[in-house]
Amino acid sequence: MAHGLQVWNSDGRKMIDSTELAPNTYLANLTTSAYSAMSYPPSGFTAGDLVLARPVNNPTLLGGTRVPIGIGRTISNTQQFFGSQAIQNAGHTEWPNTSGIKTGLVKTQSGNISGPAAGEYGLDVYAADNSTIMFSATRSTSVKILAQGSLAGGQSFTYTPPTSLDYNKVYGVVNGTTVLNVPQAFLFPSWEFNVMYSFYTAASTPYIIAQNKVTSNNQNVSGWLGGMFSYMLVYDPN
Amino acid sequence: MAAPVSNGAVVTDETPTSNVHVNFNFSNTGSGGVLQVLQSEQIYSINSGFPAANDAGWVDAVDVNGNAPTSGAQLTTWSHYGFTQARGTKLYYYCRRKSGSTIELGSPYPVMEIVPSQPYVNDITHNAAFTTATVSSQVSDSHTTLYYHQNTTGTQPVWEAQSPTQTSPDLSVWQTSPTFSTTPDVSYYYYVLGWTHNNPAEDGAAISPAVSRNAGDAYGLEVWNANGTRIISMSDRLARFVTSGTVVLAKNGSTNVTVTGMANNDSWTVILGMPPNLLWSTEAQFVKANGYIQISYPQQTQYAGISSPSTVTVTYYVFRT
Numbered sequence: 001m002a003h004g005l006q007v008w009n010s011d012g013r014k015m016i017d018s019t020e021l022a023p024n025t026y027l028a029n030l031t032t033s034a035y036s037a038m039s040y041p042p043s044g045f046t047a048g049d050l051v052l053a054r055p056v057n058n059p060t061l062l063g064g065t066r067v068p069i070g071i072g073r074t075i076s077n078t079q080q081f082f083g084s085q086a087i088q089n090a091g092h093t094e095w096p097n098t099s100g101i102k103t104g105l106v107k108t109q110s111g112n113i114s115g116p117a118a119g120e121y122g123l124d125v126y127a128a129d130n131s132t133i134m135f136s137a138t139r140s141t142s143v144k145i146l147a148q149g150s151l152a153g154g155q156s157f158t159y160t161p162p163t164s165l166d167y168n169k170v171y172g173v174v175n176g177t178t179v180l181n182v183p184q185a186f187l188f189p190s191w192e193f194n195v196m197y198s199f200y201t202a203a204s205t206p207y208i209i210a211q212n213k214v215t216s217n218n219q220n221v222s223g224w225l226g227g228m229f230s231y232m233l234v235y236d237p238n
Numbered sequence: 239m240a241a242p243v244s245n246g247a248v249v250t251d252e253t254p255t256s257n258v259h260v261n262f263n264f265s266n267t268g269s270g271g272v273l274q275v276l277q278s279e280q281i282y283s284i285n286s287g288f289p290a291a292n293d294a295g296w297v298d299a300v301d302v303n304g305n306a307p308t309s310g311a312q313l314t315t316w317s318h319y320g321f322t323q324a325r326g327t328k329l330y331y332y333c334r335r336k337s338g339s340t341i342e343l344g345s346p347y348p349v350m351e352i353v354p355s356q357p358y359v360n361d362i363t364h365n366a367a368f369t370t371a372t373v374s375s376q377v378s379d380s381h382t383t384l385y386y387h388q389n390t391t392g393t394q395p396v397w398e399a400q401s402p403t404q405t406s407p408d409l410s411v412w413q414t415s416p417t418f419s420t421t422p423d424v425s426y427y428y429y430v431l432g433w434t435h436n437n438p439a440e441d442g443a444a445i446s447p448a449v450s451r452n453a454g455d456a457y458g459l460e461v462w463n464a465n466g467t468r469i470i471s472m473s474d475r476l477a478r479f480v481t482s483g484t485v486v487l488a489k490n491g492s493t494n495v496t497v498t499g500m501a502n503n504d505s506w507t508v509i510l511g512m513p514p515n516l517l518w519s520t521e522a523q524f525v526k527a528n529g530y531i532q533i534s535y536p537q538q539t540q541y542a543g544i545s546s547p548s549t550v551t552v553t554y555y556v557f558r559t
Binding site for chain 2: 009012013015016017025048108142145147148149150157175178182185191207209216219225226227228230232234
């Protein structure tokens with residue numbers, strides 16, 4: 001490169017590249033939503049944002065072990081997180097997440113980093129257009145990727161955060177999730193759509209399972225190949 | 239009555255990390271009375287009188303649909319469905335035919351199943367010259383033996399036993415030592431395998447997720463923000479936004495989205511967002527190709543009770559990580 005800055009991490013992965021067009025991301029709109037206000041996407045969402053979600057710090061548990069996190073049903077033309085009160089009020093007998101949910105948004109930094117204050121010290125990285133600030137050592141709020149990958153139908157992935165991290169600051173990217181339990185109706189069997197994260201918050205070493213499983217009558221479905229679920233677990237270091 | 243004959247207990251799904259389902263298999267289900275099965279932590283000889291005839295653990299054998307077996311030799315293995323076993327444990331499985339107070343014990347007596355613990359790579363450390371790497375991993379049970387693998391491609395090595403008679407992992411692929419030779423400044427991927435020796439089946443293995451690490455220290459940057467929080471260090475993996483958008487796909491259709499520089503490797507991440515009220519839309523798939531991503535909506539077999547919209551809106555997000 002003729003000018004600019006590139007930084008690689010210890011795995012050989014590129015972290016910052018000033019030849020790209022404002023590619024870095026920042027964390028915004030961290031909030032806790034009550035059981036009665038778990039609509040999706042959360043407030044502040046704009047097209048292109050990644051939506052982060054996790055349980056509250058001391059949640060009620062499904063089966064005494066876990067909290068399912070994902071996008072649930074659409075009620076009155078508004079999507080809901082799985083477990084919301086709106087789903088219960090609509091008459092669906094799915095598990096209620098009465099503790100509520102913590103959410104955040106990962107946004108691209110394009111046009112969103114202000115210039116330095118007068119007399120400010122630190123490091124700012126400008127894009128090749130010589131005006132867009134891509135990274136600021138004093139004003140950036142990026143998230144770290146802990147694990148990411150793609151799951152085919154029937155697959156799951158377990159991630160146990162190291163004890164050096166605060167488990168309560170680990171989030172799943174939920175844009176590609178679907179959590180639904182469709183009960184049996186007449187001759188039609190039940191269906192369980194579990195393309196989601198499960199946070200095992202009460203385990204002695206808390207962990208998270210990302211899974212892409214669709215079952216009928218709680219059994220695997222012959223011939224069902226499933227779609228692709230790209231999971232991403234991120235950490236808020238801020 | 240004729241005694242049942244088992245041909246082993248096997249794990250049916252290796253992916254759960256805490257408890258796994260175990261099928262208790264039979265080549266001959268015997269005849270007369272009712273076929274019953276029992277799971278126990280204890281091993282007993284056939285003439286010991288244990289497990290007791292009235293042990294509460296005896297249950298009627300049923301298949302996945304809740305049906306009892308037909309009698310006698312089975313053309314294909316018949317499986318009792320319903321047992322689960324925790325990882326890192328050894329359990330014993332007993333069978334019998336029972337009619338009133340008359341009991342015919344099955345064979346082998348008992349069947350043993352060992353399920354390995356799920357291993358993880360806890361840490362990777364290098365020597366000062368970055369010519370060796372040592373993988374740190376441990377499990378807490380006495381049944382699981384750990385093996386280690388290193389490569390530069392990130393391709394998951396063969397890890398499951400390839401036959402019922404295989405007693406060790408392929409030692410041309412796996413090694414018992416956690417220490418590997420490395421070339422400075424080269425990136426490697428590391429795996430740990432949990433293996434149960436003397437396990438009378440081909441399913442006694444569990445592999446860790448891959449962890450990559452570069453054998454060097456010539457990289458990196460540490461950055462603290464104005465609040466004194468370290469927001470970036472050289473060990474972090476960050477996401478760099480590339481593009482996002484929306485496409486509308488017809489059933490069994492696909493579309494190509496041009497993404498400059500896109501390649502089918504793990505530095506590129508694609509996430510699909512779909513409206514969950516359209517159940518069939520969970521079928522959306524993508525392929526990473528040189529210069530574009532192909533997003534498709536392949537309808538497979540029609541299933542009862544599932545709606546199948548003629549078109550579906552899919553939002554895509556592309557990152558480099």
